[in-house]
Amino acid sequence: MDGAILVTGGAGYIGSHIVVALAQAGHTPIVLDDFSNSALDVMPRLEALGGRPIPLIVADVRDMVALRRTFHDHPIAGVVHCAGLKSVGEGEERPLAYWDVNVGGTIALAEIMGEAGVARLVFSSSATVYGQPDVLPVPETAPLRPQSVYGRTKRTAEDFLRDLTRANPNWRIAILRYFNPAGAHPSARIGEAPTARPQNLVPLLCRIAAGEAPQLAIYGSDWPTSDGTGVRDYLHVQDLAEGHVAALGFLSENAGAVTLNLGMGRGSSVLEVVHAFERACGRRIARVFAARRPGDVARYYADPSAANRLLGWRASRDLATICADAWRWQQAGGRY
Numbered sequence: 001m002d003g004a005i006l007v008t009g010g011a012g013y014i015g016s017h018i019v020v021a022l023a024q025a026g027h028t029p030i031v032l033d034d035f036s037n038s039a040l041d042v043m044p045r046l047e048a049l050g051g052r053p054i055p056l057i058v059a060d061v062r063d064m065v066a067l068r069r070t071f072h073d074h075p076i077a078g079v080v081h082c083a084g085l086k087s088v089g090e091g092e093e094r095p096l097a098y099w100d101v102n103v104g105g106t107i108a109l110a111e112i113m114g115e116a117g118v119a120r121l122v123f124s125s126s127a128t129v130y131g132q133p134d135v136l137p138v139p140e141t142a143p144l145r146p147q148s149v150y151g152r153t154k155r156t157a158e159d160f161l162r163d164l165t166r167a168n169p170n171w172r173i174a175i176l177r178y179f180n181p182a183g184a185h186p187s188a189r190i191g192e193a194p195t196a197r198p199q200n201l202v203p204l205l206c207r208i209a210a211g212e213a214p215q216l217a218i219y220g221s222d223w224p225t226s227d228g229t230g231v232r233d234y235l236h237v238q239d240l241a242e243g244h245v246a247a248l249g250f251l252s253e254n255a256g257a258v259t260l261n262l263g264m265g266r267g268s269s270v271l272e273v274v275h276a277f278e279r280a281c282g283r284r285i286a287r288v289f290a291a292r293r294p295g296d297v298a299r300y301y302a303d304p305s306a307a308n309r310l311l312g313w314r315a316s317r318d319l320a321t322i323c324a325d326a327w328r329w330q331q332a333g334g335r336y
């Protein structure tokens with residue numbers, strides 16, 4: 001594809017891996033980020049891993065003046081829109097911020113893309129749009145019943161993007177619903193670097209194994225699963241990043257909107273992840289069982305067959321690789 005790819009939120013956990021995957025695939029990535037949940041120190045690492053200078057725009061994705069200038073100054077051919085607020089718990093406390101950034105940011109971006117005549121957009125959505133699944137694995141056609149403010153902002157941003165495409169079929173939009181991204185780049189130069197106490201399982205295991213956090217609380221030991229703990233679809237962040245490169249390639253050939261699950265297509269229980277992580281780090285993870293949390297579900301995993309077919313993409317790195325790469329990142333410091 002001629003022209004650069006703007007990655008909003010490109011300094012964040014998933015965006016940084018996308019930037020490197022794009023550079024390695026021969027694209028010219030540009031990062032736009034306000035660093036509200038990331039660190040400037042990631043930039044030299046992205047340039048080293050990507051093997052090229054990476055232009056940086058420090059801006060809020062809702063800042064239309066900054067967006068307009070960015071599209072004016074750079075020959076942008078497509079956008080990967082990762083910038084957003086992502087904490088399910090925080091969203092309940094800060095609905096205004098979540099709606100403004102996740103929905104308002106997407107609207108501002110689309111408006112400036114429209115002005116600039118840039119039609120290719122890959123959007124970071126989430127499996128949380130589904131809520132309680134009726135069928136497993138979860139297909140893209142499953143009803144959307146998000147249980148959180150965060151999930152509702154993602155569903156609304158998705159609806160908005162599909163509406164845009166219905167009104168103007170020149171848009172080329174891939175809405176990617178991520179299941180549970182985990183792991184880090186195998187170089188251990190980039191990874192997930194939560195500033196507060198980690199909320200996701202794998203970064204939490206990293207901190208516990210490193211002695212930086214106490215024991216793991218496992219919510220529920222009586223779920224209807226093989227070992228009683230909750231099952232989720234963990235996919236390696238590198239596989240996820242490569243899915244975005246594949247989606248941009250797909251959009252070069254196809255107009256309209258496509259909505260795709262990105263996941264492994266099978267689940268692992270909390271205890272299976274704990275055991276895999278113990279093997280990776282050679283330490284025992286202290287854990288206690290706690291009561292189920294309201295709103296949690298027993299099992300949740302993707303039907304990724306549409307992405308496999310349409311993008312020629314498949315999540316191939318296994319749980320052992322996810323844990324080994326996450327632990328390597330933790331041992332390198334686990335933060336910027």
Ligand SMILES: NC(=O)c1ccc[n+]([C@@H]2O[C@H](COP(=O)([O-])OP(=O)(O)OC[C@H]3O[C@@H](n4cnc5c(N)ncnc54)[C@H](O)[C@@H]3O)[C@@H](O)[C@H]2O)c1
Pocket residue numbers: 008009010011012013014015032033034035036037038059060061062081082083084085086101105124125126127178179180181
């Ligand atoms: N990590 C997950 O488990 C997960 C799962 C499903 C979907 N997603 C989505 O993927 C995207 C990336 O998630 P992540 O895990 O990399 O999160 P992250 O917080 O590490 O990255 C998001 C980046 O966006 C930036 N950002 C936030 N608000 C901004 C704004 N208003 N303007 C400009 N930049 C802003 C942050 O500074 C950060 O660098 C998000 O949209 C998230 O909702 C994440």
